[in-house]
Amino acid sequence: MSQFHFQSVPQLISGLGSIQELKILFTKQCYQHILIVTDAGMLQHQLHLPIIEILDKLQLHYSLYDAIQPDPSEAIIFAAVNFAKAQTVDLVLGFGGGSVLDVAKVIAILAHPQQQQTLADLYGIDQVQLPRLPLILVPTTAGTGSEVTPISIVTTGETTKTGIVSPVLFADVAILDATFTQYLPAATTAATGIDAMVHAIEAYTSKLKKNFYSDHLAKQALLLLNQNLPLVLKQPADLAARQNMLLGAMLAGQAFANAPVGAVHALAYPLGGHFHIAHGHSNALVLIEVLKFNAPHAKHYYAELIQWLDPRCSGSVDGLCDLFIDHMQRHLNQSGLILQLSQLNIPESSLQLLAEAAMQQTRLLQNNPRPMQLEDALAIYQAIY
Incomplete structure (x- = not known):
């Protein structure tokens, strides 16, 4: 480090x-x-x-x-x-x-x-x-x-x-x-905000280049995004909150530019490529299931992140990891984004194709804290169908 x-x-x-x-x-x-x-x-x-x-x-x-x-x-x-x-x-x-x-x-x-x-x-x-x-x-x-x-x-x-x-x-x-940014549609504000959160999370858990400096940037980015995304969704004209969102997204960008992203992005890219789902929305769709998949290898990182976001949280590493995943699920629930592939007119028969395409994202998958195989990617798409 x-x-x-x-x-x-x-x-x-x-x-x-x-x-x-x-x-x-x-x-x-x-x-x-x-x-x-x-x-x-x-x-x-x-x-x-x-x-x-x-x-x-x-x-x-x-x-x-x-x-x-x-x-x-x-x-x-x-x-x-x-x-x-x-x-x-x-x-x-x-x-x-x-x-x-x-x-x-x-x-x-x-x-x-x-x-x-x-x-x-x-x-x-x-x-x-x-x-x-x-x-x-x-x-x-x-x-x-x-x-x-x-x-x-x-x-x-x-x-x-x-x-x-x-x-x-x-x-x-x-x-x-x-x-x-003040006139962005709510769906765009939500999707891009979740995208920035994913950047921070994946930089913090990046397997190959995670480092002391990127960790601090990722944590500060996630804190800003966590605090301000609910504000801008409720009050779109809150320019102070929107400026904090820009700052958080930038810090997350600096973090993942040096500690690259992993499986969330690898599984999101085929959704954009095959079905033209916006990138931030694609990340939102696969985020929770990838967090669950990575938990056996990254639970200590997720535990650190939830305690950073809410110092009142305490308990075992496993319990804190679950709290973090639940916390991110609440952000998704409040985003207003569609979170099931079946509701986006994606045929169930395409899931195997999506999984095979995700496995081609070797530049990204090498950074994931847990190795991912074809059957793992397919199981994630099936879980969000």
């Missing part, structure tokens, strides 16, 4: 209204053409206008690219990169949810005029080479933590996703401003 490596973004800016810090960032460097990567929803709700106002006041040239879709495909990335190259941009600003931020990272690499790599060259771990364009990321959901992770997830086929994992993907600056 005393020997570890830890990496993150070099600059974090957090606080309500902190988007105004862009004025300082843009005047420190002489950028000629800024690309704002976002999605149509951001433009429809005019959430991008504070950024445009700053750029206009500084008389900076910019282009908007809003064609990013959830679970971005290679085709979406190719189109975005070609657009960036045609505009000759020299800074990429990602403004949106996790999919937008993931694409912005890849654009910053592939749109650099001296970059020789192709998208296919980037897949895997530590395959990305410099140079890349300067990169600023502004999340508009409190969930993925993508603004502080060195990871981009690409949909590489009709049902498959592939990761790009490299420190080159760390942004130069991440800005956390909850004024952009």
Whole structure:
């Protein structure tokens, strides 16, 4: 535990209204053409206008690219990169949810005029080479933590996703401003909040790279998320709680960027790939059964987490582990999310296919505290059907 490596973004800016810090960032460097990567929803709700106002006041040239879709495909990335190259941009600003931020990272690499790599060259771990364009990321959901992770997830086929994992993907600056999250639908707030909780839990139990620093980040993230998710679901306009959610999601992102996630994500990815269930919702669906599966190997960690969240809890390790799982079940029950596959029009005949797809997520499963076999994955899907 005393020997570890830890990496993150070099600059974090957090606080309500902190988007105004862009004025300082843009005047420190002489950028000629800024690309704002976002999605149509951001433009429809005019959430991008504070950024445009700053750029206009500084008389900076910019282009908007809003064609990013959830679970971005290679085709979406190719189109975005070609657009960036045609505009000759020299800074990429990602403004949106996790999919937008993931694409912005890849654009910053592939749109650099001296970059020789192709998208296919980037897949895997530590395959990305410099140079890349300067990169600023502004999340508009409190969930993925993508603004502080060195990871981009690409949909590489009709049902498959592939990761790009490299420190080159760390942004130069991440800005956390909850004024952009206040109009999120309740289901999105809930799903992304659960997603962030999963990041914290899986980082804390990560088998290969769990470390002293990631543990502290994961615990603090889970504490913030645990306290504030119920608040924002009851009072969506509570900006203080929403800022705490953004901070918690970011801390969880830092934690799992260094102590990677495991079986919850491995079983969630096929649900997104095959049935287009949002990533946070997919995590919520499998979370409890994976916690139960991992308990024989991770119960001491779960016991530590419930005592961190509620110091009044006491008892045996087994009892505390059960309390933690029950506690997370209550969060799910209060989320309003559908928690059964049968209620999402997923045929029971597809469970074997989902289990086989989950077992292909070896990058994730190697981090799980308990080894998982095909029959284990199938039993989990059956339990939530």
